[in-house]
Amino acid sequence: xxxxxxxxxxxxxxxxxxxxxxxxxxxxxxxxxxxxxxxxxxxxxxxxxxxxxxxxxxxxxxxxxxxxxxxxxxxxxxxxxxxxxxxxxxxxxxxxxxxxxxxxxxxxxxxxxxxxxxxxxxxxxxxxxxxxxxxxxxxxxxxxxxxxxxxxxxxxxxxxxxxxxxxxxxxxxxxxxxxxxxxxxxxxxxxxxxxxxxxxxxxxxxxxxxxxxxxxxxxxxxxxxxxxxxxxxxxxxxxxxxxxxxxxxxxxxxxxxxxxxxxxxxxxxxxxxxxxxxxxxxxxxxxxxxxxxxxxxxxxxxxxxxxxxxxxxxxxxxxxxxxxxxxxxxxxxxxxxxxxxxx
Numbered sequence: 001x002x003x004x005x006x007x008x009x010x011x012x013x014x015x016x017x018x019x020x021x022x023x024x025x026x027x028x029x030x031x032x033x034x035x036x037x038x039x040x041x042x043x044x045x046x047x048x049x050x051x052x053x054x055x056x057x058x059x060x061x062x063x064x065x066x067x068x069x070x071x072x073x074x075x076x077x078x079x080x081x082x083x084x085x086x087x088x089x090x091x092x093x094x095x096x097x098x099x100x101x102x103x104x105x106x107x108x109x110x111x112x113x114x115x116x117x118x119x120x121x122x123x124x125x126x127x128x129x130x131x132x133x134x135x136x137x138x139x140x141x142x143x144x145x146x147x148x149x150x151x152x153x154x155x156x157x158x159x160x161x162x163x164x165x166x167x168x169x170x171x172x173x174x175x176x177x178x179x180x181x182x183x184x185x186x187x188x189x190x191x192x193x194x195x196x197x198x199x200x201x202x203x204x205x206x207x208x209x210x211x212x213x214x215x216x217x218x219x220x221x222x223x224x225x226x227x228x229x230x231x232x233x234x235x236x237x238x239x240x241x242x243x244x245x246x247x248x249x250x251x252x253x254x255x256x257x258x259x260x261x262x263x264x265x266x267x268x269x270x271x272x273x274x275x276x277x278x279x280x281x282x283x284x285x286x287x288x289x290x291x292x293x294x295x296x297x298x299x300x301x302x303x304x305x306x307x308x309x310x311x312x313x314x315x316x317x318x319x320x321x322x323x324x325x326x327x328x329x330x331x332x333x334x335x336x337x338x339x340x341x342x343x
Contacts, residue, residue: 071121124202
């Protein structure tokens with residue numbers, strides 16, 4: 001923690017402590033905000049981290065989905081746990097309490113509307129079907145805890161977890177069956193079918209699960225599945241944060257990309273040579289979208305968006321694909337900073 005960060009932190013803590021002693025601070029976020037000086041500024045990020053219980057956060061994430069959907073739910077879960085554990089400055093973020101959520105679901109606060117931070121992540125950003133809100137909201141929460149260079153390493157692993165995990169996690173199914181989640185009434189109390197999406201996109205994740213389970217996208221079972229996914233992703237985010245704090249994240253979750261992705265990235269990465277195939281970037285599973293790889297089979301007349309004949313670089317792509325066959329060894333290097341993804 002820098003000296004400036006530390007001074008800001010102590011200064012802010014003193015302000016809030018003094019307000020509490022004078023009796024002007026209250027449990028209400030809105031009223032507490034009124035006690036702050038006119039020119040008060042929260043401390044610069046990151047705000048720090050202390051070890052959290054992943055299973056507690058899993059349950060919070062499931063509860064958060066019931067009122068703030070996937071994006072708001074995962075963000076709320078992690079930030080609520082940090083607020084409870086650390087306090088200031090996390091208590092500056094307007095977050096309803098767990099008890100308020102449960103009361104609302106029990107019908108004790110009819111007419112009350114909760115709008116949370118990252119709630120726009122619902123359904124792949126405002127129901128657009130793109131990035132699933134669960135890793136989106138969790139990544140936003142992670143950004144508060146550590147320097148951004150560390151955040152990128154943690155979030156990449158969270159995204160990879162989302163691609164490979166068979167959702168909902170077995171632990172979430174267990175909690176539902178044993179009635180250990182917080183909502184007074186579940187959308188479904190069944191043990192739900194599990195399936196991996198091999199994609200971080202909402203519409204792919206939901207579509208593949210619906211195909212596997214036989215449930216419609218508008219069913220209560222699908223909604224409950226996403227509630228459990230929200231909890232699962234929040235729990236994994238905390239697991240990764242705990243591991244990073246202890247310095248053993250490489251052991252807890254080594255970052256290994258899919259064989260297809262590593263093969264593709266031999267040629268296709270962020271680079272300076274367009275004709276060599278360097279016109280893309282990223283680490284997503286390539287085959288989740290690019291399932292027709294015929295341009296790599298030989299010469300053809302397909303054109304890129306820039307009018308370039310695909311045949312001019314198809315040969316290089318074939319070489320790259322062949323070179324990527326031994327990807328078990330190659331994939332290990334992606335657990336460290338990837339030279340293809342420099343700014």
